[in-house]
Amino acid sequence: MEMKNQLLRTITSKCSLSRYSHIKIGQKTNYLFTPRKISELRAVILEARDEHRKLVPIGGASNILFGNTRNRFMVADRKLPKKIELNGNEVWVTANYPLQKFMEKMQNSTLGGLEFLTGIPAQIGGAVKMNAGAFGKEISQYIDLVEMINENGQIVTYSKDDLKFDYRRTSIRDYITRVKFILDPKPIDEIDGEIKKIMAIRKSRHPYDYPSLGSTFRNPPNTTAAHLIEECGLKGTASGDAQISEKHANFIINKGKAKFKNVMELIDLIQEEVYKKFNQLLKLEIRIVN
Ligand SMILES: Cc1cc2nc3c(=O)[nH]c(=O)nc-3n(C[C@H](O)[C@H](O)[C@H](O)COP(=O)(O)OP(=O)(O)OC[C@H]3O[C@@H](n4cnc5c(N)ncnc54)[C@H](O)[C@@H]3O)c2cc1C
The missing domain is CATH 3.90.78.10 (UDP-N-acetylenolpyruvoylglucosamine reductase, C-terminal domain)
Structure with missing residues (x-):
């Protein structure tokens, strides 16, 4: 297929998907885009729309099994800027931020709540799309707003109540770019204790x-x-x-x-x-x- 957009050629990754895959399974593929700026991500989304192709976002790839993906349109956001913006206990974080790293940063700012997600190798966007959960809690409990790019390339922001969150599934269909959480103020030591407890349980079971x-x-x-x-x-x-x-x-x-x-x-x-x-x-x- 001829890509009409020259730009897309420069952000096409030639590496095997096994390098992205958490289970280390995947092949070389023709249309894996790795944008470095939001404008490039938007170009990918518009190309997919114009070509009538379903675009598969790849986050931590800890919940995706790749088969023959040679001609699938996929986009990985790892090269986009990663950013956290903190305001009291309210925090905006980019979708490509690794979940465990985000939790660590929040802990250092004495903000907790997400400890139940300890040990889940996700990025923020994938965790929100899947409504990741454990021990009877779900990430949606801490979400306030979700920012996405829709198929027309427009940035749209939804409040939690505009979206549906169920057991490991959500109504989200667009590309998540940023998420705003409202976290619990908590002493570092308390968060640390919970993380250690949860990691020990996980390691004994998983x-x-x-x-x-x-x-x-x-x-x-x-x-x-x-x-x-x-x-x-x-x-x-x-x-x-x-x-x-x-x-x-x-x-x-x-x-x-x-x-x-x-x-x-x-x-x-x-x-x-x-x-x-x-x-x-x-x-x-x-x-x-x-
Ligand atoms: C050891 C281990 C333990 C796990 N334990 C748990 C657990 O306790 N609870 C749990 O819920 N899950 C668990 N998981 C599964 C997995 O980690 C979660 O589903 C996680 O939320 C997936 O995040 P990800 O970033 O890896 O998403 P991916 O696997 O990359 O993608 C998952 C889905 O989200 C979509 N997606 C990714 N990024 C975006 C984006 N920016 N915008 C829109 N859609 C996007 C993908 O297209 C795909 O449909 C575990 C996995 C492992 C390997």
Whole structure:
């Protein structure tokens, strides 16, 4: 495809998506854009609209499994400026800010609340789009405003009440550029204690020694996906270097050179076996871009 915009050529990344992917799976791809300024991001969004192509935003890629993406339009915001603007306990942060780093900065400014998100390898934009949560809390509880660029390249700001936030899903369809949070004033030591406690719980339950995408499936009502998968005796089952974690059955880990098809094989197997045994179709929490 001829790109009409010369500018887009200069911000097309040639590197393999495995370098972006948290589970280290991905290929070389033709249309991965890495804008350095908002004006370049806007150009990508307008090109996608004009070409009638769906644009896939990539944040921390900790919840996306990349398949054959050779001709997909994708944009990663890691080269855009990263910025935090603090005003009392209200804070604007760019979508490309790594979540854990943001929490660390906020802790140093004696602002807390987001400690439950400790250990989640997201960027702010991805965490907001997915309404990331843990231990019964969700990031949306701390959101005030979300700034986005819509498909016509206009900057639009929504208040939390204009948007819908559910379990790991939101009504957000546009490209998130900045988010305003209202955080809790909290002493550094108190935040530190909570972070340490949560990290210890996570490390005891989740496989942090191999790359993964976190929970593969959404929890069905009244039970957990991990429990159903475990009851089917699938823990430890492997396809190539992909494996259903022995530690947490809802995590699929990459023990080396796992491929997209290995992970898909395990996903299919889990869905089949759980359906046979429990008459329950597990739905994916991870996003597949193929
Ligand atoms: C070890 C581990 C533990 C995890 N634990 C948890 C957990 O406890 N709770 C939880 O909720 N999740 C968890 N996850 C999953 C994942 O980290 C979260 O879903 C996270 O919010 C994804 O953020 P990301 O920046 O990596 O988004 P990505 O994976 O890059 O993208 C996720 C979705 O958001 C979209 N997106 C990304 N950036 C933008 C943007 N700027 N504008 C619009 N859309 C965008 C993408 O297109 C995609 O649809 C875990 C993952 C791992 C690997």
